[in-house]
Amino acid sequence: xxxxxxxxxxxxxxxxxxxxxxxxxxxxxxxxxxxxxxxxxxxxxxxxxxxxxxxxxxxxxxxxxxxxxxxxxxxxxxxxxxxxxxxxxxxxxxxxxxxxxxxxxxxxxxxxxxxxxxxxxxxxxxxxxxxxxxxxxxxxxxxxxxxxxxxxxxxxxxxxxxxxxxxxxxxxxxxxxxxxxxxxxxxxxxxxxxxxxxxxxxxxxxxxxxxxxxxxxxxxxxxxxxxxxxxxxxxxxxxxxxxxxxxxxxxxxxxxxxxxxxxxxxxxxxxxxxxxxxxxxxxxxxxxxxx
Numbered sequence: 001x002x003x004x005x006x007x008x009x010x011x012x013x014x015x016x017x018x019x020x021x022x023x024x025x026x027x028x029x030x031x032x033x034x035x036x037x038x039x040x041x042x043x044x045x046x047x048x049x050x051x052x053x054x055x056x057x058x059x060x061x062x063x064x065x066x067x068x069x070x071x072x073x074x075x076x077x078x079x080x081x082x083x084x085x086x087x088x089x090x091x092x093x094x095x096x097x098x099x100x101x102x103x104x105x106x107x108x109x110x111x112x113x114x115x116x117x118x119x120x121x122x123x124x125x126x127x128x129x130x131x132x133x134x135x136x137x138x139x140x141x142x143x144x145x146x147x148x149x150x151x152x153x154x155x156x157x158x159x160x161x162x163x164x165x166x167x168x169x170x171x172x173x174x175x176x177x178x179x180x181x182x183x184x185x186x187x188x189x190x191x192x193x194x195x196x197x198x199x200x201x202x203x204x205x206x207x208x209x210x211x212x213x214x215x216x217x218x219x220x221x222x223x224x225x226x227x228x229x230x231x232x233x234x235x236x237x238x239x240x241x242x243x244x245x246x247x248x249x250x251x252x253x254x255x256x257x258x259x260x261x262x263x264x265x266x267x268x269x270x271x272x273x274x275x276x277x278x279x280x281x282x283x284x285x286x287x288x289x290x291x
Contacts, residue, residue, distance in 0.1 A: 002177070002201040002239055003283040006272065013071045016279060017078050024177055024282040028274040030068055031091050031247045032184065032206060035077070038174045038282075039144050043082040045170070045181050048247075049074045050096040062219070062250040071276055074100035080108045082141060086183030087154060087167045088116040091247065099124045111139070111147070115159055115166035135165050146173045148198060152185035154220040155210060171198045177284045180237070182206065184222050184244070192234030201284060203228075203237045204274075206244030207258065208251055225253065225261050232269045243274040 009016045013027060021037035029035055033047040049072070053064035074097040083101055085093045093116070101108055102125050112120050114132035121127070133139065133149040140146050150169040151157065158166035169182040180200040185191075195203075205228040210221020222244060223231065232240045242261075245252045255273060262271035272280075 001285065003285065004202070004239055004270075004272065005281045005283075006275070007279045007281065008275075009277045009279055013277065014076045022281075024174060026280050026282070027071070028241075028243060028276055028278065029071055030276065032086070032181075032204075032244050034181065034204060034243075036172075037078075038177075039142070041081045041142055041145055041174075042078050043084065044077065044080055045084040046086055046092040046094075046183070047074070047077070047083070047097050048091040048094045049077075050094055052094060052096055053090045053248075056090065061217070062248070064248055066247060067249060067252070068246050068276065075104065077101060079105045082109050082111055084111045084147075084170060084181075085113075085116075085120075086152065086169060086181070087113060087158075088119045089184070092184065093119065095123050102126070102129065109141075111141075111170075113149070113166055113168040114162075114164040117164075118160070132164075133168055133170070135168070144175045147171070148173070150180070150182070150191075150194060150198075151188075152183040153188045154184045154222070155186055155215065156220075157188075171195075171200050177201060177282060179204065179282075182223075184220065186210070186221070186223055187227055187231050187234075192231060195231075195235035195237065200235075200237055201239065202282065203232055203235070203240045204243060205231065205240050207242040208244045208253055214251065219251065221251075225257060229261060229265045229269050229271060237269070239270045239272070241272045241274050241280070 024038035026036045049070040057064040111131045114134045138148045148171040152167035154167045178200040179202040181204045206222035207225040209224035258273040
């Protein structure tokens, strides 16, 4: 069983990251972005730290102005061993953030779905530092650190001309702990069984849902909160962290609904609401629980 201990940070995230990690810990960066430190490694997934979308869609019907500030800038990130992206949308593949990370750290490797290789090639990233992730090809990236790409359906699946997936999630195995970041997805036939076979103890899932109005305007949706909880039940994942809310006014849910759902889902699934300014520490043990 897994033990997860949230601790509110009295200071800014950058200050907290000055201290060495003492185990497996992660921090929410907003939207689907997370920063992890474990097994001597530091990595991030889908960090949206710029205001590129607010600038791009300034006169658009749907404003992309931030509802919450970034907890730190790309320049303030600690040196990353790896930076993962799940798909090409700008709040997940944030070009300014990736390019700044590439410029300030020569050791960072960028892991992206193989199906979006063309989009990634337009960024100022050295090709030899980009790793193309493909379904069916687990990646042993470091000792005690293996990553398994999982198909994601951002309402539907997407593929490039070679048939490679454009939307991915990842199961991270770090020592004796496994966690799943789904990327943007809905559930689909076979996903619960696939996850059950991989055995993550924790799932980081989007809960902003979807609507016909947004889909008709080419804004794809995600799991709803009840669907995310059902996915965990079906996949036998005991703990989930709900995210992908509170960033854009046109595409969010009321965070209070997550607290209500958490009470209803317990004890079958422990549901935590991602919170800015919080350190989440993970431990796995035979008698673990959730705090």
